[in-house]
Amino acid sequence: MGRVLITGGAGFIGSHLADRLLDEGHEVIALDNLSTGHPRNIAHLIGHPGFKFLKYDVTDYIHVEGPLDTIFHLASLPSPVDYLRMPIPTLKVGALGTHKALGLARAKGASFLLASTSEVYGDPEVHPQPEEYWGNVNPVGPRGVYDESKRFAEAMTMAYQRNHHMANYICRIFNTYGPRMRADDGRVVTNFVAQALRGESLTVYDDGSRTRSFCFVSDLVDGMLRLVQSDHHEPVNLGNPNEMSILEFAERVVKLSGTGAEVDFIKPEDERTQDDPKTRRPDISKARELLGWEPSVSLDDGLSKTIDYFRDLFESEKGGATRQA
């Protein structure tokens, strides 16, 4: 992969990808405007001879000195609370940001991977979701800003492939979790883990019967690396097919955190659950067949690592607050 650019390189997935690429001896440039990414995620890489960080907004014209072999375009606002709060930047990063990143890849003759999403399937009427399914998205609903930005990004990536003879890659990422998620990103994993560790009740929306399938971040990164080394240039689902209801997930968090936290059923009055997909599970036949990939980290192992990360983070924040006081 040689010299690699990661847009969104200070984010949750981007920073894990940077770690893995550096471990394998590649050079990494992480570009991030830090709107949702955090310097803490890459602090351990500062000073590494193969690593460079650029604070930059991918929706502006991108100039990178020197050659680039691969671009991973991860910059995005994938968390519902973020895209509901920042709908226009969400549309811009999916549309303008993807255009700029593709233009850079073309100019440098670099391989290009788009991090797309299971949200392209919307509230699916086909279950589990294979790549051939076109989806069920409400373009004018509150979630439409994210879903359509990624659908546009996929269309743009395919158009560059067809018109500019590039060999691009698209992975559709299903719910992924692990250390370095943002504690306040509003997603179910971070909400439940933070609530359990703070001794609060877990906020299960409605009756908790919606389903999701959770993939640990190291498995996802492995799938992405296999994809960019393949010759498959159509979208591929990357996710863990282990589907469960949100209520079951809450029970796992309570058990693994050992906190005895309670579960509260609440009905959000705002847009959080509008058009919220009722079910989601990836069909990963393609990834299995074409990449020889499937997730290997169990939910219990991945969730325990995630809980440990947040326990340490909250402890260090408490320590910092005490020192400041």
Ligand code: UDP
């Ligand atoms: N959810 C919940 N309680 C929370 C946060 C989320 O019950 O505190 C539900 C949410 O309505 C959705 C599922 O958990 O059905 C996953 O939400 P998340 O925001 O993690 O990601 P999504 O898959 O919807 O993008």
